[in-house]
Amino acid sequence: MVAYRHLGSSGLKITEITYGNWLTHGSQVEADTAIDCVHTALDLGITSFDTADVYANTVAEEVLGQALKGQRRESLEIFTKVYWPVGPKGPNDVGLSRKHIMEGIDGSLRRLGMDYVDLYQAHRYDYATPLEETMQAFADVVRAGKALYIGVSEWTAEQIRAGQELATQMGFRLVSNQPQYSALWRVIEDKVVPTSTELGMGQIVWSPMAEGVLSGKYLPGQQPPAGSRATDEKGGKEMISRWMRDDVLTAVQQLKPIADDAGLSMPQLAIAWVLQHAFISAALVGASRPEQLVENVKASGVKLGDDVMAAIDAALGDVVERDPALTRSPEQRPA
Template sequence: MASNNMQYKNLGRSGLKVSQLSYGAWVSFGNQLDVKEAKSILQTCRDHGVNFFDNAEVYASGRAEEIMGQAIRELGWKRSDVVISTKIFWGGPGPNDKGLSRKHIVEGTKASLKRLDMEYVDLIYCHRPDATTPIEETVRAMNYVMDKGWAFYWGTSEWSAQQITDAWAIAERLDLVGPIVEQPEYNLLSRHKVETEFLPLYTNYGLGLTTFSPLASGVLTGKYTKGNIPPDSRFALDNYKNLASRKLVDDVLQKVNGLKPIADELGVPLAQLAIAWCAANPNVSSVITGATKESQIQENMKAVDVIPLLTPAVMEKIEAVVQSKQKRPECVR
């Protein structure tokens, strides 16, 4: 067992306990890793105290769920020891294979469980908002999924504060359960939603957050410098080229360079500082990390020991760097 100071937090206001750092299959499972490699990655996570694993029906077109399910089965884990989540939205090419209709939520959930070879997931998300389906239909369908025992809790991913508020109003009117968690992107370079837009939701609905992209797709590791993309990195993959051009702008690299001395002063790699910073936000229940190598997980997980180092003075230094370019006018014109 690796030395592990993992903390477990309630998922929002629910009774479910999730590790402060979790693991997501987004880029890796099926695209870069097979079952054998997935097993060693998942076990390394468990050894570091991770109990929460995130997936989606769309990841590697369903292959990510199959790999995770098979790996967990072969590892012989006790189901109640882990929290497994998946997300429903993009299930296939047909007109009813996507979105948040009652039809696709029910069929998509059943198909996910079949791929995972599990009787239930602990948590199921609406992977995106669906403008073509009334939110009431989605709220009712998600409650049906829970009533069937296919999932214990439901949440949203990349929904706006208004959409989450609407879902809660409907749930309260119908005496149903609202979404207890949202999964947004959150990192030192992407903060507005979590720190501003969602503020009323934490108190009003006890909304929890499982945030993704703590390293801004690797930018906050400091491994990308002007005009340099390491060949084994995510941005070198063909389907991530446009992401690279969007993320690696001068302003961003300037901030990354400004953060490096703060990490150096604490004696930790920038990546660990960036993950710890996300986890230190009291509204964040769990930070979803990604990794394709065991060594990356071992590094990422050390971030739990960095959280206590984030004193108000250190947080102020970080703030000075990341906000340096973002002095927004107070009034909206």
């Protein structure tokens, strides 16, 4: 069964492997398969689920709500997000204005079929809205009982600090950040992680397998397998393209003997690597087939020795991205 961790310094416990339905529900897989994946996650002990209003333009929330219908609500931890354009994508259908946040939480709850979410997250930082307005809206969402906790996603260290200061003044706290993080993408380590840790915020990280590249299924000099994310024209191919270089793929193949020696698959090694870090509250893992989840949750509770962690660093070498400037939100909101 999947282990639990505290979400930052809060009292909320979440499963260290959390099910995320970005790029799958309502988009890459049929609803029946998506529901099967959610039920498999529950059977494996996962009780934390992450989604967002923008995923499949609100459809992902509907599918997750349908899949969880009939479950004991108190036994689940449900996360969703607000910022990106939704609906007809009008001028107020995007960002972190009071209008969009208040309408956004109501829409998410309606689609999920729930009275509240456990964690409501600012999906990016909004340069077009005063931070005070955003934080006041989140404070009111919490006071209304529509969200129990508030988090952010892909905010810089400076933005996190400013947001936490305002949140504290308004009677709540930011408890989490949701950044990209993997053995290949470590841009949060230099600034975001120390600031978050100081402020009591945990990291719920997305793409712990670097869009699937760390699974080892993509080979240098060869076409990607049919049906893989690298062939998906709905968005997956674009996201993974930065990793589809021969130097990266060659380095990743050097992880296979390390995984074999540890008795792990390469996906399990990638997830276990993320979970070794104390600042991690959870790794988000999606699935297009239930059997993927069955294998991936075996990374929960795995302890990698210092020698294994060092071997991973040596294998990946200088293909690892560490530039802290790559933590950023769009300067101009999409319209």
